[in-house]
Structures are given as C-alpha cells and as structure tokens.
Amino acid sequence: MxxxxxxxxxxxxxxxxxxxxxxxxxxxxxxxxxxxxxxxxxxxxxxxxxxxxxxxxxxxxHPALVSALSKQAAEAIHISNLFTSVPQIELAERLLQIAGAPEGSGVFLANSGAEAIEAAIKLSRRTGRQQIIAAEGAFHGRTTGALALTSKAAYREPFEPLLPGVSHIPYGDVDALRAAVTEATAAVVLEPLQGEAGVIDPGPDYLVAAREITQAAGALLIIDEIQTGVGRTGEWFAFQASGIQPDAITVAKGLGGGVPIGALITFGERSSALLTAGQHGTTFGGNPLATAGALAVLDTIEQSxxxxxxxxxxxxxxxxxxxxxxxxxxxxxxxxxxxxxxxxxxxxxxxxxxxxxxxxxxxxxxxxxxxxxxxxxxxxxxxxxxxxxxxxxxxxxxxxx
Missing domain, CATH: 3.90.1150.10 (Aspartate Aminotransferase, domain 1)
Known part of the structure; x- marks a missing residue:
C-alpha cells in the first residue's frame, strides 16, 4: 500500500x-x-x-449508534443549556450509576476531555486552595488550563506562563506523592494508567495510597478517565479496580463512540457542592445528539x-x-x-x-x-x-x- x-x-x-x-x-x-x-x-x-x-x-x-444518532438528529440536535432534554438527564443518571457514585453526586456535560479537565480545575479552585499536583508523564489536554497539568515540556513551554500553582511529581511514586501533598493542596489529578506516556500502569495500590494521602490533607482526588474510561480497561472506569471512591473523575473519548462529548462526574455532596449556578457553563455541552449517542454506546457495552x-x-x-x-x-x-x-x-x-x-x-x-x-x-x-x-x-x- x-x-x-x-x-x-x-x-x-x-x-x-x-x-x-x-x-x-x-x-x-x-x-x-x-x-x-x-x-x-x-x-x-x-x-x-x-x-x-x-x-x-x-x-x-455500529448500527446501534447510527440508529440513535439518526433518530435524535431528526428530533433535536441542539437546544442550549437554557433548557434540558431527556437524553441529557438519562445520560447523567447512567454515568452516576456505572461510576458507583453515591447520593448527592453530580455530572457536568462538556464537549471534550480538555473541557472536562477545565471544569475539574475550577472545582479544585472552589476549595479555596490553589496548589494542584499532577504527575510526570501526564497528559490532560492542550487548552491553557489543562496544559498546565500536562507534563511534556514541548507542549507547555511555548505557551508559558500557564496556570500557577501546578507541580509535577514522579508517577507511581507513593513517597513522592506523600511528600508533595500538604494542607495547601487543592487537588491531586492522576490518570489510573498514563496513555500518552506509553501506557504506564502504576498498579491499583497507587490510587489506594493517593486516596489515603489526599483525604488526610483535605485535598480532592481527581481521576482522569478520559482515555481509560467507558470499558477500555475491562471496568467501566479504571479507578474501580482499586476499590476507591475519588472526589471526581473526567470522562470523554469512548463515551460518545466518535461523537464529541466529555463529562466531569463529582462524587458525594462535598465535591458536588463546590460548583454552583453561574460558576461554569457550555453552549454545546450535553446537547441531545451527543447524549443520545453516548447512551447508545453505554447500552451496547452492557448488552453485548x-x-x-x-x-x-x-x-x-x-x-x-x-x-x-x-x-x-x-x-x-x-x-x-x-x-x-x-x-x-x-x-x-x-x-x-x-x-x-x-x-x-x-x-x-x-x-x-x-x-x-x-x-x-x-x-x-x-x-x-x-x-x-x-x-x-x-x-x-x-x-x-
């Protein structure tokens, strides 16, 4: 060829x-x-x-996705978030269910993984703290907020100065994480496996330790499931193999099966209460077309x-x-x-x-x-x-x- x-x-x-x-x-x-x-x-x-x-x-x-998108396109593609739709509500409920999120949790629907990370950054700022800890080798997106969390210097340096207060620690190193997290830390943002770094798996104990360390310091633990979520690793979300409950996860990529969609899922009332009316928004996020497609993807994964x-x-x-x-x-x-x-x-x-x-x-x-x-x-x-x-x-x- x-x-x-x-x-x-x-x-x-x-x-x-x-x-x-x-x-x-x-x-x-x-x-x-x-x-x-x-x-x-x-x-x-x-x-x-x-x-x-x-x-x-x-x-x-895939016939299920094509059918769902065709049906929804004939009914309504976009209505804005001045209103809501049945697919938007049903998708939020479904995401909370498959994530194992407790009562009081919530979903913000966006258009991409980077947008979900941007929402997560805002969530962390609402703690009143400013320091965010990410990992060396991490990739969290290329928008200017998400880029500050992304590790690769070639991606970041042409656009500095970026969001202040972000530091990177060796991935998978529990001692380095424990030393970095303090009472000034707003959030630790981690991938359960690092995709862009070469599919690096730190093992399930790393997230267990990260949960213990962040809870002790009163910091949020935010898991980036953009590449690892929606069945990619054999679990609905890769963090579930560790048996922990994070404060939030970001989701995108496979969720729409090719239709652009992303989400921030918050776990429990503490993290869900951080973002309130008027503090974040999106024009296209959660539109009926993308949410209907995402529901078809989740249904097919389960049914098959x-x-x-x-x-x-x-x-x-x-x-x-x-x-x-x-x-x-x-x-x-x-x-x-x-x-x-x-x-x-x-x-x-x-x-x-x-x-x-x-x-x-x-x-x-x-x-x-x-x-x-x-x-x-x-x-x-x-x-x-x-x-x-x-x-x-x-x-x-x-x-x-």
Whole structure:
C-alpha cells in the first residue's frame, strides 16, 4: 500500500494548503469505516488498532449508534443549556450509576476531555486552595488550563506562563506523592494508567495510597478517565479496580463512540457542592445528539457484555505477543484493550509506517513503544492477524534503529 496514489496525494496537498499545520501532514485520507476496519481515499483497507485514540468504542458504523444518532438528529440536535432534554438527564443518571457514585453526586456535560479537565480545575479552585499536583508523564489536554497539568515540556513551554500553582511529581511514586501533598493542596489529578506516556500502569495500590494521602490533607482526588474510561480497561472506569471512591473523575473519548462529548462526574455532596449556578457553563455541552449517542454506546457495552470481552481480548493479545518470543519485543503493558507493545530499540515510528503499508493502523506512542486502543468490539481473530504480521514487520526494520 502507498500514500502517494494520485487521488490521496492530491487530497493531502489540499490539506497542507488549507489547514493549520498543528498536526503536520497526515499519512492517510480516510474515507469510511465498518466495524474494526477503515478505508483510505484510494480504497485500501486497514485494521484500525487505534480506534480514533480510544474514541471509537463500538468501531465504525455500529448500527446501534447510527440508529440513535439518526433518530435524535431528526428530533433535536441542539437546544442550549437554557433548557434540558431527556437524553441529557438519562445520560447523567447512567454515568452516576456505572461510576458507583453515591447520593448527592453530580455530572457536568462538556464537549471534550480538555473541557472536562477545565471544569475539574475550577472545582479544585472552589476549595479555596490553589496548589494542584499532577504527575510526570501526564497528559490532560492542550487548552491553557489543562496544559498546565500536562507534563511534556514541548507542549507547555511555548505557551508559558500557564496556570500557577501546578507541580509535577514522579508517577507511581507513593513517597513522592506523600511528600508533595500538604494542607495547601487543592487537588491531586492522576490518570489510573498514563496513555500518552506509553501506557504506564502504576498498579491499583497507587490510587489506594493517593486516596489515603489526599483525604488526610483535605485535598480532592481527581481521576482522569478520559482515555481509560467507558470499558477500555475491562471496568467501566479504571479507578474501580482499586476499590476507591475519588472526589471526581473526567470522562470523554469512548463515551460518545466518535461523537464529541466529555463529562466531569463529582462524587458525594462535598465535591458536588463546590460548583454552583453561574460558576461554569457550555453552549454545546450535553446537547441531545451527543447524549443520545453516548447512551447508545453505554447500552451496547452492557448488552453485548463488552467489559468481559475487553478483558479476555486484551489477555489474548498479551499471550499471543508473548508467544512470539521476538528479540525486539518487551512484555506488553496495560490493561484490557489499552495496551503498549514496548520495543528494545527506538523503531516504533518505522514499525507504525511498515504496519500501515501492511494494512494495520497502530500508534507509535513513544520511540520504543506502539500503543493499541482498538474498538472494544475487536475479535481475537482480528488481533491475531496483526500479531501474525508483527515478526515480519519487525524483521523488515533491521538496521533502522
């Protein structure tokens, strides 16, 4: 396969001339998808192992999502938050239920993960404290508030000064967290697994310790479930594997199955009372179209028993990759269907390009790891096609590190 075919090449040139270059020039123009496959503008098919970066939870063109969106689009797409709608109310109730939130909890519906983080920052400021602690390696978004919590210097430094009072500590280091949190700390914001850092899992005990430390200091514990939530790790939300109750979580990506939506979920009356009428808002957030889509995603995950499927499919992937016993592959990281295949050499970008030529879309999340976040509906047999191709792809890279 090639990206230089005439039709696609022409489209990419038009892209380059008309869009701001914040993403560079992408390698493909995708025209449509079905299930776990996508097609480019020249008709080549690819197994989508990235899923829109953990967004396309039900894959592409899922009948339940298409039906819900079509029905809602014919009734009402947008009404503003001067009013409410049945899908908005039902989605908020459903999110509280699957999150295990107690009485007195609440939901703010937004349009993206970054917007959910912005709401979480406001929530933390309402404690009367200003210090926020995040982790090294964290990614929480690129809006200027969320960017202050994001760790990567290359993302942050061109736009400084950012929100003051934010500090970053080593991820997974309980002693560092304990030393950093004081009575001046408003909130600790953590991902249960760090996706952009290379799918790093600190283990469930880390969040248990974080809950104990923040409670002792009177600080909020806010869990960023933007990439890990909505069944991605085999739980509704990854924090649930730790058995804790945070003060708030942020949700987005897979919630809408491709329709832009985000949410801040607060747990209990203490955190829910921090944001009151007039202190936050959104024009598009919680619109009927996005909320109807999100309800269809949640219904399908439950009705199709996808949480169990995600756990089994993820373990199948781990076992099959381990069985390759390839000298370039380090044991797979992650949970469920959020995985990284670490590599002994910095060949991940070259591997992603070779995989694309062979009909597989993967993400080189770091120089020495590829990230897989496929649709939750992916089958073991589909995963096996990539695993079977992987040794040959890696062998073709010899001498490229």
């Amino acid at each position: 090639t990206t230089t075919d005439s039709h696609q090449a022409g489209l990419l040139e038009r892209y380059r001339r008309s869009l701001l270059g914040v993403f560079g020039t992408p390698p493909l123009v995708l025209s449509h998808g079905e299930g776990c496959y996508v097609w480019d503008a020249d008709g080549h098919r690819y197994l989508d192992l990235v899923g829109g970066i953990a967004v396309n939870a039900l894959g592409h063109g 028993d996808l949480l169990r499927h995600v756990t089994r499919a993820g373990q199948h992937l781990v076992d099959q990759v381990a069985a390759l016993d390839h000298p370039l592959i380090v044991p797979v990281r992650g949970r469920g269907l959020l995985r990284a295949i670490p590599l002994r050499e910095p060949v991940a970008p070259a591997l992603a390009a070779a995989a694309r030529e062979a009909g597989f879309i993967v993400n080189p999340v770091s120089p020495q790891a590829i990230r897989l976040a496929p649709p939750l509906i992916i089958t073991p047999e589909q995963l096996d096609t990539f695993v079977a191709a992987l040794p040959g792809l890696l062998d073709s890279l010899e001498g490229q590190s």
